[in-house]
């Protein structure tokens with residue numbers, strides 16, 4: 001199984017350890033090939049808000065040299081894992097900065113069919129609050145990229161460090177991630193037979209209608225046209 005992990009923080013804290021437990025459990029079922037990206041090391045810019053990606057194409061992004069390898073890693077994956085600790089009730093700033101750069105791949109613009117048969121997982125840890133909102137931020141991107149099957153892991157660790165997590169809680173986290181690994185392995189194995197989410201079909205149809213009516217952005221329309229999506233070809 002090819003796995004791409006985007007770590008929303010560089011250090012090996014509680015979030016990293018949760019992700020590592022998931023990888024170890026998946027590896028106990030089958031062979032895995034993992035590409036790990038760390039933020040901000042592998043994408044260190046904020047979105048400039050220049051609209052270039054939308055209007056001229058993603059290659060014209062001022063940060064394309066860092067964005068292209070991220071997109072290539074996402075395209076190559078059977079499983080995409082996004083991780084972030086809760087910072088101020090949301091994802092880390094560096095994770096948000098990356099997700100902003102990838103809005104051109106949302107259904108409303110130029111969704112990438114290479115992500116449609118992918119499984120996605122978000123992993124977040126918190127001292128106490130903010131799991132839902134933080135999870136939603138990462139899940140929104142997976143959803144609007146068209147990732148077919150999505151899972152979440154939300155851990156209230158009640159600690160500032162992995163080593164401070166009480167034994168009982170640690171065992172519960174280990175159990176949760178072992179269970180999640182079974183679900184993920186099954187989802188990847190059956191991804192081709194799974195139906196695409198209703199949301200994806202609905203968004204595709206709404207956007208197709210907008211693109212046919214010329215939409216707001218010729219670059220997006222051109223992309224939909226090239227894919228044959230405006231002439232009846234369906235991606236799912």
Ligand SMILES: Cc1cc2nc3c(=O)[nH]c(=O)nc-3n(C[C@H](O)[C@H](O)[C@H](O)COP(=O)(O)O)c2cc1C
Nearest residue numbers: 013014015085086087088089125126127128129160
């Ligand atoms: C800058 C910063 C902001 C944080 N904001 C919150 C917060 O809003 N709510 C909360 O319960 N914990 C908050 N925390 C605690 C972390 O979410 C928590 O300790 C998490 O497990 C750390 O994960 P890590 O070890 O992977 O870095 C914050 C920590 C930092 C460093």
